[in-house]
Amino acid sequence: MDRNGLADFLRRRRARLAPADVGLAEGARRRTPGLRREEVARLTGMSADYYTRLEQSRGSRPSRQMLSALARALRLSDDERDHLFHLVGEEPPRAPHGPVGHVRPGLLLVLDRLYDAPAQVMSDWGEVLAQNAMADALAGEWWPGRNIIRQWFTDPPVRELFPPEDREQHARMHAAQLRAVLASRPDDPGPAGLVAELLAGSAEFADLWERHEVAVRRASVKRFVHPVVGLLELDCEVLIGADRGQLLIVHSARPGTESYERLRLLRVVGLQSMTS
Known part of the structure; x- marks a missing residue:
């Protein structure tokens, strides 16, 4: 390693980014250009102390998952991401059976410009690859690197984000989406491994899998229960990337509705969380 x-590369890539480049508020005047260390740490889900040690050449070897999170947070190109992995002595991630999990900088740019709408980039089998600050404020449990389908069936508290009467439909949708992906890419170890894991660990998933329902993720209306702003009824748009394996999910509220005002309040709540 x-x-x-690694320290020099991280410092230089951090310095070239402005808060607006990653969907953050500018805040107080900055003495030096670029993001603050604690901002990069929060975007990656690591502690500020650990990230600081990496920039000071004192950190322990980052995991592959952490390297991928750094690549997303610093908006690295494919070549820069590969260089990051090489600096740590790791082979860059390859995806012979499906789309590369690294989100293209252009797609991240679109994500960051959606400052007033919760948005995520996901794989078609539920891997959260990136999300903006509004998505953090709405559903903070689903950090990049996690799989929303796995969490749904193995971590019941995440269901509290949705009204009880909507949860059965969400469960059916997750199983049907995974069925469609596995049929289209039966040799892809990602979705195949997730299906095997859930069949062994979730009786609910196994029952839904037996129904053989098939559906791909499309535009819909979703209801969320937020602990601060309350019930939000949001339009969910699904935009498919060029490689068809990455989805940009955008949630918005119709102007003039109560949900629209609550979504505006959620942005204030999210900004307060980022600066606290």
Whole structure:
């Protein structure tokens, strides 16, 4: 592991980004250009102390998952992401059976411009690849690197984000989406492994799988229960990337509705969380 090279690369890539480039508020005047260390740490889900040690050539070897999170947070190109992995002595991620999990900078740019709408980039089998600050404020449990289908069937508290009467439909949708993806890419180890894991660990999933329902994720209306702003009824748009394996999910509220006002309040709540 090239600690000095890694530290220099991280510092330089952090310095070239403005808060607006990653969907953050500018805040107080900055003495130096670029993001603050704690902002990069929050975008990656690591502690500020650990990230600081990486930039000071003192950090322990980052995991592959953490390297992918850094690549997303720093908006690295494919070549820059590969260089990041090489600095740590790791082979860059490859995806022979499906789309690469690294989100293209252009798609991240679109995500960051959606400052007033919760939005995520996801794989078609539920992997959260990136999400903006509004998505953090709405559903903070689903950090990049996690799989929403796995969490749904193995971590019941995440269901509290949705009204009880909507949860059965969400469960059916998750199983049907995974069925469609597995049929289209039966040799892809990602979705195949997730199906095997859930069949072994979730009786509910196994029952839904037996129904053989098939559906792909499309535009819909979803209801969310937020602990601060209350019930939100949001239009969910699904935009498919060029490789068809990455989805940009955008949630919006219709102007003039109560949900529209609550979504505006959610942005204030989210900004307060980012600066607290």
